[in-house]
Amino acid sequence: MKALVFLATLAVSSAALAQDAAKEIQRYREMIAEGSPAELFELEGEALWKKPQGPKNISLEKCDLGRGPGVLKGAYAGLPRYFKDADRVMDLETRLLYCMTTLQGRTREEAAGRVFGTADKPSEMESLSAYIAAQSRGMKLEPGMPHPKEKQSFELGRALFFQRTGAWDFSCASCHGQEGVRIRMQDLPVLYKPQAAKPVMASWPAYRVSTSQFVTLQWRMNDCFRQMRTPEPAFGSETTVALIHFLTVTARGETYNGPGIKR
Amino acid sequence: MRRLALLCALVALPAWADPTPADVQKVLQRDLHPRGQAGMERLNQDAVQRACTESRDQPPAGLAQSLQADQMKSISFPEGSLIGDWKRGEAIAQSGRGMTWNDKPGEPAGGSCYNCHELSPRELSHGTIGPSLRGFGKTRGAGADAQRYAYGKIYNAKAYNLCTQMPRFGASGTLTPQQIKDLVGLLLDPASPVNQ
Numbered sequence: 508m509k510a511l512v513f514l515a516t517l518a519v520s521s522a523a524l525a526q527d528a529a530k531e532i533q534r535y536r537e538m539i540a541e542g543s544p545a546e547l548f549e550l551e552g553e554a555l556w557k558k559p560q561g562p563k564n565i566s567l568e569k570c571d572l573g574r575g576p577g578v579l580k581g582a583y584a585g586l587p588r589y590f591k592d593a594d595r596v597m598d599l600e601t602r603l604l605y606c607m608t609t610l611q612g613r614t615r616e617e618a619a620g621r622v623f624g625t626a627d628k629p630s631e632m633e634s635l636s637a638y639i640a641a642q643s644r645g646m647k648l649e650p651g652m653p654h655p656k657e658k659q660s661f662e663l664g665r666a667l668f669f670q671r672t673g674a675w676d677f678s679c680a681s682c683h684g685q686e687g688v689r690i691r692m693q694d695l696p697v698l699y700k701p702q703a704a705k706p707v708m709a710s711w712p713a714y715r716v717s718t719s720q721f722v723t724l725q726w727r728m729n730d731c732f733r734q735m736r737t738p739e740p741a742f743g744s745e746t747t748v749a750l751i752h753f754l755t756v757t758a759r760g761e762t763y764n765g766p767g768i769k770r
Numbered sequence: 771m772r773r774l775a776l777l778c779a780l781v782a783l784p785a786w787a788d789p790t791p792a793d794v795q796k797v798l799q800r801d802l803h804p805r806g807q808a809g810m811e812r813l814n815q816d817a818v819q820r821a822c823t824e825s826r827d828q829p830p831a832g833l834a835q836s837l838q839a840d841q842m843k844s845i846s847f848p849e850g851s852l853i854g855d856w857k858r859g860e861a862i863a864q865s866g867r868g869m870t871w872n873d874k875p876g877e878p879a880g881g882s883c884y885n886c887h888e889l890s891p892r893e894l895s896h897g898t899i900g901p902s903l904r905g906f907g908k909t910r911g912a913g914a915d916a917q918r919y920a921y922g923k924i925y926n927a928k929a930y931n932l933c934t935q936m937p938r939f940g941a942s943g944t945l946t947p948q949q950i951k952d953l954v955g956l957l958l959d960p961a962s963p964v965n966q
Contacts (some may be wrong), residue, residue, distance in 0.1 A: 675937035
């Protein structure tokens with residue numbers, strides 16, 4: 508009987524705890540909505556955008572993100588898209604890497620050597636992503652679609668989303684294909700449906716509270732593959748870009764309001 | 771000239787069609803690289819993965835039956851009782867480690883059970899992708915059939931439901947037979963919190 512009472516108390520108190528935690532996260536979200544930690548990364552990104560680097564010792568300010576050289580306003584909301592000079596579809600990070608190697612003359616190995624940072628030391632790519640994405644706030648997501656290579660990328664992304672693979676037989680849809688389910692306490696958006704993809708894609712890249720890190724979509728794809736128990740995707744590969752393209756096209760029309768905050 | 775144009779059109783054709791699982795596998799083999807214990811062989815779809823990809827997890831009944839029968843043959847059931855230590859089973863159910871490129875090879879993996887299932891009523895942080903297993907042994911008892919079902923299902927869930935999202939923990943080499951027995955203990959032992 509004593510044990511039963513103890514168990515009941517435990518259950519009640521842990522339920523209350525879980526509720527408290529949810530409330531606490533909500534309160535935190537409201538608190539930082541007006542002054543997001545992402546802003547620190549935006550400032551760092553601006554400095555990096557303007558900093559002369561590489562063998563040519565020039566900045567990225569002439570980098571064409573799809574709206575013309577150096578145009579940042581609305582650039583992120585138009586990505587991923589097809590770029591004629593590279594003859595492929597690129598997302599923000601892939602395009603930045605392209606500009607680092609072509610404009611600045613840096614090697615791919617050096618420029619992509621440390622694309623995912625740590626809490627202590629964010630990466631150049633993360634800060635640049637924060638700075639550039641912030642300049643699409645309030646604009647509608649309109650990734651490229653009419654070009655045949657864009658259509659091809661979208662279709663590859665969709666097929667990748669449903670491909671069951673890896674040591675544990677997962678596809679993206681294993682976790683993101685069913686309504687109303689969660690992993691542990693984490694709700695899982697059904698990302699091939701516009702309704703769920705819209706709020707998600709409108710908030711990446713984002714500051715992640717649990718790890719105190721600014722994280723990007725290339726990171727998100729990388730870490731999902733890790734958890735799917737597959738080998739590692741190359742940064743900016745057709746695979747990761749096609750998935751990001753598929754998700755963004757699914758979310759198109761949504762107003763971008765990032766860089767956001769994640770759990 | 772006209773023949774050349776026709777040839778070009780034919781060569782370009784695959785780019786317009788929806789990529790097949792085999793096409794996607796080729797793309798993955800090109801774009802991914804081995805890291806740690808995660809080798810490239812993990813990208814080779816087997817018959818189960820292919821059938822589930824092609825049918826979006828709704829395989830035709832006949833195919834499902836024959837592939838499930840093949841999977842059943844992969845399970846080797848140990849002799850004697852399959853009920854291990856439920857306390858060790860609880861720790862295995864809690865752990866989400868194992869098989870990723872940054873898990874140390876050779877270190878024991880977990881079963882990630884709570885990621886998807888409710889088990890012990892003491893653990894509130896459980897997922898819901900799989901059914902609740904609370905009281906699992908209460909309804910089924912702890913007899914030989916229940917033991918065999920629980921062991922087999924954890925060893926190779928695809929033998930019972932071809933396109934389930936549950937990994938093949940034994941067949942994939944994630945969990946050892948002893949670890950699976952401990953999980954069977956967690957599910958079936960009357961003393962396990964699952965059955966309280």
